[in-house]
Amino acid sequence: MEKYSKWRDPATGIQPFLPPVPPRTVSPIFIALLTPFSVFHSIARTILLAIVALVHIILVEGLCLIFIPLPPLYRAISSGITAFTCRTALCLMGYWWITTEMFSPKRGKTGVAQLSKIAPRKGDLIITNWTSYVDALYLAFRHNPTFLLPVFSSSSAHATPTTGRHTGTGSAAISTTLAQPPLLGYLPVSLPALIARTGSLADTYATPPKGMYKTLREARRKEGRPVVLFPEGTTSNGRAVLKFGEGTLAEGDVGGDDEGIVWIKFFKHSPPTPFAPSATCALPTPFKHLIFSTLYTPQPAPSRSLYVRTLHPSAAPSSPSFLPSEILINAPGGLDAAGKDHKAVWREACATVLAETGRVRRVKGMGWVEKKAFLEYWQRSGRR
Template identity: 35%
Template sequence: MARLALYILGFVEIQEEIVTKKRGKLHELPWRPRAGDIIVSNWSSWVDVLWLAYRFDPIFVMPVFEEPKLSTVNVDPSPASYRPGRSKGSGVPSPSRLQATTSRSAVKGFRQMSLFSMIWATGHTPDRLTSNSVSQLKKLRQSAERPVVVFPECTTSNGRGLLRFVDVFEGARVPTKELQVFIMCIRYDPPTPQRPSPSHPIASPSLNPLPHLFTLLSPLSLQPMSVRMLPPSESPSSDLFLASEVAVDLTMDSLSEVCAVLMARIGKMKGVRFGWEDKVAFLDFYWRRRK
């Protein structure tokens, strides 16, 4: 059903590509996530959810947050990118690294989402999600009979960059011994006057995302879509993976930091320091201006 819906929407041919940076590797093992494995992806549209449902029949989870609190963090104004080699120096932050005060929310747990709940959640921020049933990701993964999809941005972007990742894997070590991680990035072509963008960063005021669905159907044109996947041999789950070759500054959630850098690399996207908490303030301003 999900593939039929994509076909009707114009996504007839979906390009899947395994992107490797290592020379001499002509053949990579295909992506075969199993039950309990983690698929980490960016999120810019409900079309992403449909494709994942068609391709892997996964379980979707979303984090449930505690009340946000102000904290001072080091912010690098440069976008997240891939930096080969080990970090050298005295450990003193560079002059380009600034301090900023931001509102961050701690992850209290996760809730399992149905396919239609994930489609409805597109464009919303996770503070709109409430649940009396909250579980830890490890418990959900261990009891899962299918792969588990995690969107570390926790809300949709405009598809042109990666939002700041939430610490969804706090405490996990890199390389990960206890779980298999598959990293991917979905990209769409920029919109044209004849072809609207599949990205859906702001939820529709009512019946979300039906108005956007009708917008995609109206031109009756083909929609290009590409899915770029990191080979399992270069995943943080690989025994040969070195976190120091990917991320310079590892935080309390080194796995999320590594996933952000690797996703930016394979998707050729820039990471921004704008997170879902910042989007809450932006949407409040946006809707007040439209009244």
């Protein structure tokens, strides 16, 4: 909509924060006739989903903790229960089948087929986009990882001018970006807490919070399972990759393969239809979205689609053949996109390959800081 044009990325024209709107091709009278049936089976699925969530919290966040002194046993039991509860929850939401694909720009090379059978394990890092609570449920079901979110300093910073070269527009015009708080580190978040904060902004603190990892390397060494990072810090509507927070994904965190494999995954949801609203949740209302968009459907057994695309490890940032300069040289803005900060080269390269894996574009002018202003305007103006 035009009143939200301020949050349209100038380089791509994409609005990454607006919820996708389904086409109005069905008669309102027909929808009204289906309403009683929709209410009935949606309430039934909501109750079943609440029971599954309660079982997960009691068993995984409660009883399983007695096995923590025995790490292998704890991981095995918690992983099994998590896989069952998360897959059941996805089925209740309509995800009967989830399509996955291993993408490789080096198809046909020797060893590619064998490497594709490797799954993320302890010491590995999974870098992914974030669009919905569905993404978290899938990752928990398949890998039972430790979820990490970047946290930033609450101290204010001055806005910095950038040119079109940095934004990828090719223009030399000067534009002013919002203040980018410096990174403090990475905070582990449990699955229930991550689902509850879907759509929320990245956290800021005056001092480093308890339990925070200062670097990803530290987190990968200390955690007994794979580590998942959402470098965008917040959710989008899935149309593009948001700008990564300043300081994330430094060279020491992702460069080299001595710490394990760095996996790149991209989640893509089907576009909304009159009977199935989009599963993407860009606004900080996950439970409202779950009940009124995901569970409230005319069909008693709805079918939704989720497409998970994974970059092959041979082309990932942990591969010895991965050179950030080669990645960026063909990207909009070239090496200038990283600016004068040499640590930003790896961050920009990771963002580029994430967008290429998902076959979407990047919105370099839109990140969690810009989303904060968007949410403030959204709340003031009311929904649409």
